Amino acid sequence: MGFPNWTVPADPQARVMQQIDTSFRRTGWNVAPEDLIHIPDHWQQYPAPDKxxxxxxxxxxxxxxxxxxxGNGLVLWIFSTAKSLRTPSNMFVVNLAFCDFIMFFVMPIFVYNSFDQGFSAGWLACQIYAMVGSFSGIGAGMTNACIAYDRFNTITRPFDGKISRPKALVMIIFVWIYTTPWAVLPMFExxxxxxxxxFLTACSFDYLTRDFDTKLFVGAIFTMSYIVPMSAxxxxxxxxxxxxxxxxxxxxEQAKKMNVESLRANQQQKNETAELRIAKAALTVCFLFVASWTPYAVLALIGAFGDQSLLTPGVSMIPALACKVVSCIDPYVYAISHPKxxxxxxKRLPWLAINEPADDKSTATEASLPQSASVPT
Structure with missing residues (x-):
């Protein structure tokens, strides 16, 4: 298998000089000779990042x-073991938490590389890190789309729109089948x-090689892993x-016809209207997805089709950091805001002092709409 255009840009003497003169070091200065072929020329033209x-x-x-x-561990534990939470809709929450969990399961590779300033874990670790990142990232995006579809059905068709357990399971299996090619095909080139x-501490798919196959791959993965779930x-x-x-x-309008102020009970106890709560929840979900994957999408498009000089080593680390931050927030948005x-x-961790009322009574508006309309579940 070949690595087109991935060659050693500096002659051996220049690389020896980098070892002696630290001010002369470029990215990849401490990479083993057998691994140097895996480092794109683009990164090797920049000074090595500071320790x-x-x-x-x-x-x-x-x-x-x-x-x-x-956060994700608690979600997996409680949603999987609590009877009241083992609903078809919450299967998607568990799957999302699992995606985020495995994304961080390989994080020690990045941490080890960072503390050793480079490509220390080697090529195989790089491949594993990138493959798991593809599975978890694209899987999380498609799971978010499934959650949106589930809530759409539940709210717009409250009597017959609830997803059954078999249907939820089939959708989750589809998510993983959909995700698999984008992790396996690059893995085996x-x-x-x-x-x-x-920084040579994290790995992702190649968006720097300017051949037709790479450009087509970048366009395809951009469409299938970003445009499709985002549109949904x-x-x-x-x-x-x-x-x-x-x-x-x-x-x-009905209240106006009946000459009353409102048809909702306990109106004075509401701090915000139902539509405001739903709009905030929807905007939060959309914002998190945009914040998580737009940086990667822009980075890949610039690398494959734009001005690569814009992609410095520091810039390339921003999308990875955005994805990780959102994966930390996900369990709080989708699960910790769930009253049950x-x-x-x-019950299980009383020392957290959550003080949630045991009987979470819904208001009149929430009774007229499914609970998932007002609470991210």
């Missing part, structure tokens, strides 16, 4: 690793390939918001 930047990123990723493993990113999420959540606004408008989850958490 302090490697250490800072390494420590930051340790913190993110702890936050994500605890059947189509596309994986490569180290700017925006469509379904926009329909949810539209449905809730229509419902609220109908309530106000908080109740279970309170």
């Amino acid at each position: 302090s930047l490697h250490l800072l990123l390494g420590m930051l990723y340790v913190f993110l690793w702890l936050a994500a493993m605890i 059947i189509w596309g390939r994986f490569m180290p990113e700017g 999420i925006i469509y379904f959540y926009s329909q949810i918001v539209s449905k809730v606004f229509s419902h609220e408008k109908a309530l106000r 989850y908080r109740i279970e958490l309170q």
